[in-house]
Amino acid sequence: MLEALSAFIANYGYLNLFILSFLASTVLPLGSEALVVALIYKGFNPFAVVLVATSGNYLGSCTTYYLGLKGRPVLEKFLSPSPEKLEKSEKLFKKYGLYTLLFTWVPGIGDAITMVAGLMQLPFRYFSVLVFLGKFGRYFAIAYLTVFFSN
Template identity: 65%
Template structure:
């Protein structure tokens, strides 16, 4: 009977990781790092954890990009808690680093603003996807690896 409970618990655990990672990149000021570390330390599948966290966080960033693309800076400021100051700072990052700034969308405080500005600047979605997914993947891969070392 216990074996029957393991599969649903694992499914809900992975679903929770996906949802937490998604929300961490959109509307809520929360992080998914602690859950990633907890799952790795609890011997969950390393690759599943990294991939689900990456995909969830990437899709959350796509939501923010879309709001920026539609020119909804008021919505971005109000619902995503990204201030004008953060948007201006992200715009300076784009001026300085170009599309490479998207590799840093995982950074606290400025990451969501970089994503929103990418949409506001109407960056090509393929370029956006390549850099954002890569940055988030490398971040979760490094985090998961470090969790195996502690």
């Protein structure tokens, strides 16, 4: 069983990482960090792993942002966000502004922040740059620490 899983990761590692990273940023209770670490340990290029994970997670956030642009009824239909998380994210967004988007990688509130950015009709160019940078920073840190501690 372990050999089959190892072969599956080796053969479809980047694709699996992209899909998992995408889904993890659309309020599904998933995480992609363990796969990032596993791929690096399996010898995958750390920079490519970071770019694939970042791209998938960023595009998932764009999907969540888009649903936010469509309004609360659409969000509730497709993602069922908790009202508490949305309210907490709205308060953070109003208090700290755009730069809250740098923290969309934080578990528990990150997805709600992207929803709120859409609900507040934040221009996509600001959303895009800040979310990508935040997510890249997270995956870069995970990859760096993995490489650092594996030597």
